[in-house]
Amino acid sequence: MLLDSASLYFRAFYGVPDTVKAPDGTPVNAVRGFLDIIAKLVTDYRPSALIACWDDDWRPGWRVELIPSYKAHRVAKAVPGGVDVEETPAALVVQVPIIREVLDAVGIPIVGAAEHEADDVIGTLATRTPGPVDVVTGDRDLFQLVDDAHGVRVIYTARGMSNLEVLTGDVVRSKYGVRADQYADFAAMRGDTSDGLPGVAGIGEKTAAALLADYGDLAGIIAAAEDSGSGMKPAARARFAAATDYLAVAPRVVEVVRDLPLPEVDARVASPSDEGRAALQALSERWGLGGSLDRLLTALEA
Template structure:
């Protein structure tokens, strides 16, 4: 019996990477941009060929910057807000391709899952929890926040891209410790201390990856680090006076940062494992064929159908 294997893709990561990695000179029959379309289909094909999953889900950002996270931390993704004050700043040539990607995936019959007030990260975390006990889960994304989901015992791994190549590298607990100096269970606390400029999370001044990992190892967890700072525990191999002061000064930030960074795993997605099985036929053949013809996607579309066995 084949062990169930769920591949969950961070769809927005795929199409952003495709847009910036596939030449913009590629145009459809009417001169429209298609580089993100072609690159996303090609990336899915490669993942299917290499991973051979039994189940597949495409996580979608229903809300790229949920208000509840902004209420906790006003700087959260603030640097990526467009001039209209609420949408994400995205190149115009990519904006027009995003809804087409959604229509293509839906017409093909792949589950495209999002939830109100939630990012794709939270959808992925919920799917990983949903599939626990059913089979293995592999998350495909270049977002390092997914490190917190890695769990060898539960069979949850992460695929991250290998530089600018089409290849992917598999991440488990050993690789997490090798890269960050802590295990996945400590990643949220490490990220809280060191911050993440890509998401507008400031971190504690003067504390980077290595220092955060060393302090968490020395004092056990973030609460232990904060207790040591509050007690003025300045010692060799532990906190310096400057670090202790920075941690004390950042008390309000450290109260909320883990809540912002932590991926939700309890969204009401309304699906079960059987809803994530690979499609046995194209769900909307006319719609799929129409989109493929309209945007000149014949070759990547054919390869994707072959990878799915359709």
Template sequence: MLLDSASLYYRSYFALPESIVGPDGQPVNAVRGFLETVTALVRDRGSRQVVACWDYDWRPQWRVDLLPSYKTHRVLEESDEAEEETPDTLGPQIDILRDLLPRLGIPVVGDEGFEADDVIAAFAHQLDGAVDIASGDRDLVQLVDERVTLLYTGGTSASRGGRPWQVLTPQSALERFKVPARLYADFAILRGDPSDGLPGVRGIGDKTAAALVSAFGDVEAIIAAAVDPSSPKPMTSVLRQRLLDAQDDIRLAERVVRLQPDPRWREHEPHREISRDAIDVAEAYGVGPATRRLLEVLT
């Protein structure tokens, strides 16, 4: 199981009250929520090999160079550098997780210049057998196939089974987004995504984007259809002009959005040994019971 760590700890931070504190009186709500979420995921899916994929660079410069609007709304307004706005009481909890998880046999994997999505894409491609991805980031829908399942924790609605996540397979992703999972990135490029600063194409929303992707395929095929005056509906003269006007921006956005496995992760073998002091460290942080419950399902 591959964890989109930032997605999970942010969600936990805002879901649980800061009145949950450790021995030093500091909040550990995000830590406890993270551990409880992973426990529920592992128990439900039966995945005992877990990797915490980490945002060591949440806004890589190469993506910003291609698309300056990329995640700009998350940058501190009065900062000279691209520093993400993190609540004061969350930062120390992120450090706790980064210290505690490896002690539980859950490696923390990432590198400068890469987002967690990049690491997840690499592992999803290189690992053998079934792979579960736990995240609230819809960008990862593009990785879903017959072998890779997305446990989508975003949104407010639970799945039919009462779980606080939705199980997205190729079929359920198609039902939800009206496009094949492998073409989700193309759909997002066309309709835009304010959460990532993707502008999209003027006048194209979910319905039109899904219709174009369903009819023609990926963005290159859609641009080719716009060039061809004989292309059938849903291509119209208005859409044709808008797509041609935006084709350079579409191609730049494609390079930003489409996840490509980096070869540096191919030889990485996560370390999964549980430290002898795992429980003692967890108790010191004030999350002993949650840690014990997680270890019970991992071992």
């Protein structure tokens, strides 16, 4: 099981009241909510291995260079030559190091990669790991990883932890009218305002799906748009002609990286060591983790 960590701790932060605090007054609603999310996932899906995938760079410079608007509306502070600071509530910022500390003590490995997002870490691990693999995220961009033959599915959290949706190839096709391996091309055409991707003007989901059904992939669609004898409607051909520059770079931005040189980690689900338990007891007392940590430990032991 591969966790899109930021997606989940943001969900936890907004799903648990900010009145949940440590003895010293530090907010721990995201920490406790994140632990409860993991406990539920482990209980319901019983993974044999578990990795918390991390955004070492939530807005990689190489993606921004290709499409400058990429996540630009979410930048709180630009850092020349460094990682831009994402607009994040201060009450959540202080909890992220605590989340990392607790995961370390529990024994859940955290894996990130320089100049890459958690999506890319997930894409690499899902591709190189023998299935089955469950990807847990609220980000539909990762639907492109669904692969029934390899046993990769997405556990989608957008409708809440009490209403999780498991996406297989059939589900992706029924929701969007495209195969999972066409989803990245579909997303590039549709665009995504939450990521600052403009898409192809005038091409919505239904049209994008119809074009993929007719021409197979984005390369085939672009070729048809450039061919006056292809049968593509003139209006659609004009829209793709106007989006030539965007389409030259969009696939690389939208597609997750699948070949990062990530280290091997021992991600087997197990109870914490005696040393880990001692550290967890101290963390629990310091941060007031109470029942949330207990529920996670019970789930891991089971």
